[in-house]
Amino acid sequence: MAQLICEGLSLGYDGREILHGINFEVNAGDYLCIVGENGSGKSTLMKTILGLQSPLSGTVRTGDGLKQNEIGYLPQQTIVQRDFPASVREIVLSGCQARCGLRPFYNKEEKALAEANMEKMDVLPLANRCYRELSGGQQQRVLLARALCATRKMLLLDEPVSGLDPRVTAEMYALIEKLNREDGITILMISHDIAAALRYATHILHVANNVFFGTKEEYLQSDAGKTFAKEADVNVE
Amino acid sequence: MLSKLAEYWEYPFVKYALIVGVLVALCSSLLGVTLVLKRFSFIGDGLSHVAFGAMAIASIFNITNDMPIVIVITVLSAVLLLRGGQNAKIKGDAAVAMISVGALAVGYLLLNLFAPSGNLAGDVCSTLFGSTSILTLSKFDVAFSAGLSLLVIVIFILFYQKIFCVTFDENFARATGTKASLYNLLIAIVIAVIIVLAMNLVGSLLISALVIFPALSAMRLFKSFRSVTVFAAVYSVLTAALGILVSILAGTPVGSTIVGIEIVTFACCFIIGSVGMKKAA
Ligand SMILES: Nc1ncnc2c1ncn2[C@@H]1O[C@H](COP(=O)(O)OP(=O)(O)OP(=O)(O)O)[C@@H](O)[C@H]1O
Ligand SMILES: [Mg+2]
Numbered sequence: 001m002a003q004l005i006c007e008g009l010s011l012g013y014d015g016r017e018i019l020h021g022i023n024f025e026v027n028a029g030d031y032l033c034i035v036g037e038n039g040s041g042k043s044t045l046m047k048t049i050l051g052l053q054s055p056l057s058g059t060v061r062t063g064d065g066l067k068q069n070e071i072g073y074l075p076q077q078t079i080v081q082r083d084f085p086a087s088v089r090e091i092v093l094s095g096c097q098a099r100c101g102l103r104p105f106y107n108k109e110e111k112a113l114a115e116a117n118m119e120k121m122d123v124l125p126l127a128n129r130c131y132r133e134l135s136g137g138q139q140q141r142v143l144l145a146r147a148l149c150a151t152r153k154m155l156l157l158d159e160p161v162s163g164l165d166p167r168v169t170a171e172m173y174a175l176i177e178k179l180n181r182e183d184g185i186t187i188l189m190i191s192h193d194i195a196a197a198l199r200y201a202t203h204i205l206h207v208a209n210n211v212f213f214g215t216k217e218e219y220l221q222s223d224a225g226k227t228f229a230k231e232a233d234v235n236v237e
Numbered sequence: 238m239l240s241k242l243a244e245y246w247e248y249p250f251v252k253y254a255l256i257v258g259v260l261v262a263l264c265s266s267l268l269g270v271t272l273v274l275k276r277f278s279f280i281g282d283g284l285s286h287v288a289f290g291a292m293a294i295a296s297i298f299n300i301t302n303d304m305p306i307v308i309v310i311t312v313l314s315a316v317l318l319l320r321g322g323q324n325a326k327i328k329g330d331a332a333v334a335m336i337s338v339g340a341l342a343v344g345y346l347l348l349n350l351f352a353p354s355g356n357l358a359g360d361v362c363s364t365l366f367g368s369t370s371i372l373t374l375s376k377f378d379v380a381f382s383a384g385l386s387l388l389v390i391v392i393f394i395l396f397y398q399k400i401f402c403v404t405f406d407e408n409f410a411r412a413t414g415t416k417a418s419l420y421n422l423l424i425a426i427v428i429a430v431i432i433v434l435a436m437n438l439v440g441s442l443l444i445s446a447l448v449i450f451p452a453l454s455a456m457r458l459f460k461s462f463r464s465v466t467v468f469a470a471v472y473s474v475l476t477a478a479l480g481i482l483v484s485i486l487a488g489t490p491v492g493s494t495i496v497g498i499e500i501v502t503f504a505c506c507f508i509i510g511s512v513g514m515k516k517a518a
Binding site for chain 1: 270274394395396397398399401402404405406408409410411412413414415455456459460461462463464465
């Protein structure tokens with residue numbers, strides 16, 4: 001059974017539809033890139049998958065041992081966080097919150113997990129620094145470490161490389177690929193970087209009036225894929 | 238001056254007043270950061286006016302120990318306001334403004350029409366700006382305030398990690414299965430309780446100061462959530478204690494004395510913070 005199944009989803013706000021006819025399945029170990037224009041509803045789709053808002057119709061189901069609250073999430077940056085006094089360690093630890101249940105404090109195991117994930121994301125030296133004083137790339141890695149504390153199975157990333165310079169972007173992609181390959185974590189990533197999407201993803205979900213879902217190879221054969229890749233000026237060999 | 242202080246110290250009620258004042262100040266500072274950052278501060282402001290209305294009603298019915306009923310009314314309004322904010326049909330801020338100004342007006346109107354005591358201006362003034370002296374608190378008020386303050390502190394410590402999560406990134410908390418709306422409700426209820434507690438100390442117009450100044454001062458100087466919380470608590474306890482002592486000695490109103498001291502110390506924190514930042518840069 002697939003880890004995540006979306007059937008006949010239609011999305012919108014206040015009853016006004018912005019997207020319909022979304023059907024796709026994600027299996028363990030997949031790397032799915034969600035592409036589409038600004039405002040086409042990619043973030044909305046992600047929030048629906050996470051249960052932050054309910055779909056107008058259709059269903060989102062999880063399976064293969066994945067529970068709804070075991071999905072790690074890297075949000076598109078929000079402004080609220082900008083002047084928040086919080087250290088890197090506090091933020092990464094907060095990813096363990098769901099494991100705590102009603103227990104008021106984190107236990108040794110959770111603290112160790114946070115340290116391990118900071119190490120993995122290479123932010124351990126920053127552990128006591130203030131989050132708002134970090135660079136954009138460092139902040140993204142901190143939030144990724146937090147997301148890793150919340151999951152061992154599936155990560156949802158909403159434009160993880162926006163605002164990063166080319167070198168840091170490449171590092172970020174490498175990190176994500178490593179998580180996918182070595183740790184077997186399923187990746188769902190929203191990206192405007194079509195070249196990277198075609199390079200790393202196994203599957204593509206193209207969000208538009210006609211929603212496309214299929215493997216990368218199928219996408220390159222489809223009309224949507226051809227136009228989009230051409231507009232983005234990507235050489236498809 | 239010290240002999241005068243020693244003389245006052247002989248009376249048990251002075252000690253009680255100091256203890257209660259400090260406990261209440263401590264509670265108010267705890268949720269300050271959450272309030273400032275979560276845009277809940279407007280709810281805090283609105284609730285203080287509701288509490289004023291509730292107090293007016295209590296005094297019309299000649300209820301002497303009015304705190305429990307005021308708390309119930311204020312907590313209920315907090316819950317309603319939070320619901321309203323989420324449904325967002327009437328914009329959250331507008332709903333708060335309507336309720337708070339309404340409560341203020343109706344409260345004053347009712348007091349004018351039915352007030353049992355002759356000293357209306359004095360009554361209103363002390364509800365708005367705090368008792369001229371904290372020493373006039375009744376024994377029941379003192380015990381009740383102390384008990385509730387301790388309860389608030391315990392709740393805050395038990396839910397500290399959850400409050401941090403929900404304050405820092407509500408969407409993430411919700412997505413990973415933290416019951417964010419439940420904790421928002423808890424935060425709103427605790428804020429309501431704090432506001433009623435603080436009303437005795439500084440009056441309903443000055444409550445926001447007691448809640449927000451410690452957090453803002455701490456945020457100038459510290460950069461992790463825990464250090465900000467701890468500093469705000471210590472800051473609040475010290476300024477409240479100092480304010481109460483000064484007001485007893487100088488005969489000034491408690492509330493405005495404490496807020497005055499907080500303004501001065503905030504300025505100090507602001508300057509130290511800026512200088513520190515320049516040095517670091
Ligand atoms: N809270 C909201 N209430 C009402 N409409 C919204 C809300 N959030 C987004 N929308 C609308 O829904 C549509 C899709 O928004 P969404 O954020 O999902 O786009 P997106 O594909 O993530 O875009 P981007 O690439 O810019 O991030 C947009 O037209 C937007 O105006
Ligand atoms: Mg988006």
